[in-house]
Amino acid sequence: MATSNQKILSRAKSIRLLLLDVDGVLTDGRLYFGNNGEELKAFNIQDGLGIRLLQRSGIEVGIITGRSSALVARRAEELGIKLVIQGREDKLAALEEVLRDDKENHSYKMQEIAFLGDDLPDLAVISRVGLGVAVADAHNFVAKHSHWQTSEKGGCGAVRELAELILQAQNTLDSILLDYL
Template sequence: MTDLRARAAAVRLLVLDVDGVLTDGGLYYDAQGRVTKRFDVQDGLGIKLAQQVGLDVAVITGLNHGAVESRIRELGIVEYHAGHLDKIPLMQGILDRLGLDWNQAAYLGDDWVDAGVLRRVGIPMAVPNARNVVRELAAWIASSSGGHGAVREAIEFLLDCRGELDSLWQKWSGE
């Protein structure tokens, strides 16, 4: 675990999948056939906390839904790439724009489309409800399911390894 914590301390970018990670993976259709999504508010605050201390957050997702785009915009995530199943070239582009290498990135995924990126990043992460083969690729697995706090948990792990979690807590708690 010490080696994992040391590698996590070097992470400067967390990349997230959406369906099954930021959401519970469900597709909810209204009477007009529009898709809606459910997001966890604590995941959103976790993203804002990461941004406050300079941990970049990006999103690469295979599907393209307006509800997701609205939430991503609301969270201030600049690197948002929707409708892409081949995530490696997009990930490489993000790393190049930020001047980072693969070892400085973590990725939180849940399904086969995430496997290529998970094999390359410094900290491959999965949600507990991920496909078995994806969990096997992960160096770290959340205890919370996708769409139910897994993103917040991943962020808190990374910030703790970077030595930034306690100071954020002190700021928010007034200690």
């Protein structure tokens, strides 16, 4: 995960809110459907711990996704993610609503927000937030217009990689890791 790019670390140092897409970011992007119409998704457990580490450090994590799924709501609840917006193709409009309707009074500024995405619907948010990130297997155009790209693919540890980058930039990663000894 190591990055020596000071511009990226500087951007990451200011992050107070990490927003995530789901399909292709929290999952590998494949959709599984059973014979009875049920939908299945696989989530990476290390990504989940990365989310918990961010939350433990006072960084809020949220989800903005174009699809709607009970599985996403369940996973978000398991991880204590309260900010969950599903079924919104226009993710920038969803983000602007979050900022306008901030009921918990966090008053986030765009430069304090990171977004991790993988495909074209994520690009408007990626290009406007303080730290716009693409997963390793993101669409080339998205990767080209992101501030940084993970070395891990979506659903395979990309969220954890970004979480550790943010924690490293904020000088909290080492103490968090040492707590596990």
